[in-house]
Amino acid sequence: MGGQNHYLPAGGFSQYLYHTEGESAVINGLRVKVLAKIDEDNHHSGLPFYSNTSDVYLKIERDGILVEQAIIYQNRKAVLEFDWGHNHNGKIGHPSFKKGEVHVHELHQIDGKVRRNSKVQPRWMNTEEMVKYGDIIRFANPNAKMR
């Protein structure tokens, strides 16, 4: 798994910057892996926006123990980001989230590249997401609060 500049549409990456930690899993038909950046022990780096063969990548928190983020991929490109590793103060009219509460960022594409818009405020998981991804969140971190 590599970065946006290493993504090869035909498959794989020109350079691999991440490795898998621990065991992979298949949950509700989705292939799930915990990723960490190679040669980094502080777990600060974000997850890649492009996957190799997995449907979900999980990111470990800076404590090196718990998972704090999950990214969902479709056709190898990130479409949803579930975060719960930090406080996120919502703008007026939008919810705020404490660390441990799952908030959802919807990602989009511009010219085929995955992008995230800081003006779009995160939200709670909806029912469909909880059904589809709830088991994965619980697998990642049983303490994460989904709603």
Added chain:
Amino acid sequence: MKKIDPDLMLLLEDDLALFEEMRGNYVSENERVFFETIEQKEINDFSSMYDMLMLEPDNEIGFFLQREYWNEYELGIGKRSCEHCDSLCEALNFDMFTLGHTEHISVLQWLRKRDYAGVHYDRDNDKQ
């Protein structure tokens, strides 16, 4: 300066206003470098794997500041705190006492006090 995409300009409007306000009013050369470098990063470098401006070992209190995507920032002190901000403006105005620091001081004031020592501009993971 290259023309900025209108959608990006809207996204960055708070920080573009900040950069304009700071221009010509820097308190030091290092402050000029800080704002001008980050301005270029926000306009040109989408960082999906994050841009590590400052990490815990870079300073004596374990403060970290990382840029994410275009203009989002995550900051905190050690493992005690982790906050997300939707702009550099918001990040620089953050009261470090909220993060666990011993005094009420904004991130900007704290950076100015140390004249931006410990800030790195060459740790954008997407540039590897």
